[in-house]
Amino acid sequence: MPLISVALIFGGKSAEHEISIISAKSIAANISTQRYRVVPVYITCDGVWLSEGIARDILNLDLSALLRASSQAAVSSTLNDMVQQARQKPFDFDFKAAGIDVAFIALHGSYGEDGRIQGFLDTCGIPYTGCGVLASSLTMDKALTKLCAADAGLVVAPSITLFSADYHADPEAAHKEIEKQFEYPFFVKPANLGSSVGISKVHSTEALPHALESACSLDSKVLVEKAITGREIEVAILGNEQPQASICGEIEPGGDFYDYEDKYMHNAAKLFIPARIPDDLQKEVQSAALKTFKALGCKGMSRVDFFVDENSRNIVLNEVNTIPGFTDISMFPRLMEATGISFSELVERLIQLAQENSKTFNSIGL
Ligand SMILES: Nc1ncnc2c1ncn2[C@@H]1O[C@H](COP(=O)(O)OP(=O)(O)O)[C@@H](O)[C@H]1O
Numbered sequence: 001m002p003l004i005s006v007a008l009i010f011g012g013k014s015a016e017h018e019i020s021i022i023s024a025k026s027i028a029a030n031i032s033t034q035r036y037r038v039v040p041v042y043i044t045c046d047g048v049w050l051s052e053g054i055a056r057d058i059l060n061l062d063l064s065a066l067l068r069a070s071s072q073a074a075v076s077s078t079l080n081d082m083v084q085q086a087r088q089k090p091f092d093f094d095f096k097a098a099g100i101d102v103a104f105i106a107l108h109g110s111y112g113e114d115g116r117i118q119g120f121l122d123t124c125g126i127p128y129t130g131c132g133v134l135a136s137s138l139t140m141d142k143a144l145t146k147l148c149a150a151d152a153g154l155v156v157a158p159s160i161t162l163f164s165a166d167y168h169a170d171p172e173a174a175h176k177e178i179e180k181q182f183e184y185p186f187f188v189k190p191a192n193l194g195s196s197v198g199i200s201k202v203h204s205t206e207a208l209p210h211a212l213e214s215a216c217s218l219d220s221k222v223l224v225e226k227a228i229t230g231r232e233i234e235v236a237i238l239g240n241e242q243p244q245a246s247i248c249g250e251i252e253p254g255g256d257f258y259d260y261e262d263k264y265m266h267n268a269a270k271l272f273i274p275a276r277i278p279d280d281l282q283k284e285v286q287s288a289a290l291k292t293f294k295a296l297g298c299k300g301m302s303r304v305d306f307f308v309d310e311n312s313r314n315i316v317l318n319e320v321n322t323i324p325g326f327t328d329i330s331m332f333p334r335l336m337e338a339t340g341i342s343f344s345e346l347v348e349r350l351i352q353l354a355q356e357n358s359k360t361f362n363s364i365g366l
């Protein structure tokens with residue numbers, strides 16, 4: 001059997017650039033070299049594509065150790081130095097000439113998880129892992145995700161959508177309208193970001209302007225959302241037309257909520273697999289996750305996040321992550337592992353699902 005050539009695409013133009021490199025490293029370490037040939041493709045922060053030598057060197061860096069030992073700025077500057085040396089030989093986007101059979105997208109956030117790279121690969125005729133264009137961009141937008149999921153019968157947190165231009169035109173009117181509709185505390189969040197960037201839990205009138213200004217400076221659309229009580233429960237989904245749900249995992253935030261520091265710096269959040277909820281409730285959450293995956297047209301994989309209250313048994317959809325973290329310690333591979341699918345099996349299944357999907361739905365992007 002000839003080896004299947006996999007372009008492992010990582011880095012990218014999002015705030016999660018470094019996490020993407022660490023995800024790609026885990027994927028590369030878990031891919032069977034007897035069946036696959038990995039062609040690393042590194043996208044710099046400013047959108048330059050680099051392949052082979054330099055991409056492999058970056059993949060081989062121990063970035064987790066570097067991030068622990070120095071600042072993120074120092075890590076960025078190391079990466080920059082390496083890139084400057086390599087830019088004389090730019091990658092020419094010719095996947096066919098490079099013999100690529102399938103792309104493994106190990107990018108997170110904007111430009112990676114939002115349908116843009118998926119559309120690009122569709123136009124190149126290259127099958128890729130995970131969701132297509134529509135599901136990727138839909139789930140990137142928290143307001144549209146909720147609209148579609150609610151239409152499919154899922155429960156979502158009551159919220160209003162605010163346009164940043166309207167807010168800047170008349171902040172006072174926005175403050176009044178929000179206070180009329182919501183009791184403190186509530187959440188303010190940019191519609192299209194991730195990693196908790198720009199998200200605030202607002203406890204008082206005094207804190208409201210700053211929360212809105214910060215979210216409105218990052219996105220043209222912002223959600224104001226009722227604070228939901230309950231455990232944060234996450235389910236990993238794998239498959240195309242007949243997706244499977246993992247057992248449920250639980251995140252216990254270290255602070256007031258699961259914010260950026262908690263996710264990437266303090267490591268104070270606790271992770272529980274399985275989640276600390278009764279079995280029958282776990283089954284209900286799994287079926288809500290599958291229903292969400294199907295309703296939003298997801299393919300390949302997604303991590304579906306909920307708030308679950310074991311007393312009221314309310315299951316509230318929070319959001320869908322179509323390219324969840326893929327490091328050794330990330331929730332998605334750990335949930336799969338706990339469900340009986342090892343990291344290397346997971347990588348293999350995702351590549352197979354990408355190839356199957358491209359045969360069935362050639363370039364429709366759904
Ligand atoms: N409506 C809400 N009620 C309670 N907690 C919330 C709510 N919205 C967000 N949070 C908290 O903020 C965190 C990040 O919000 P989330 O919507 O998941 O954005 P991100 O895409 O950045 O992960 C959640 O994990 C949770 O801790």
Ligand SMILES: [Mg+2]
Pocket residue numbers: 305319
């Ligand atoms: Mg989240």
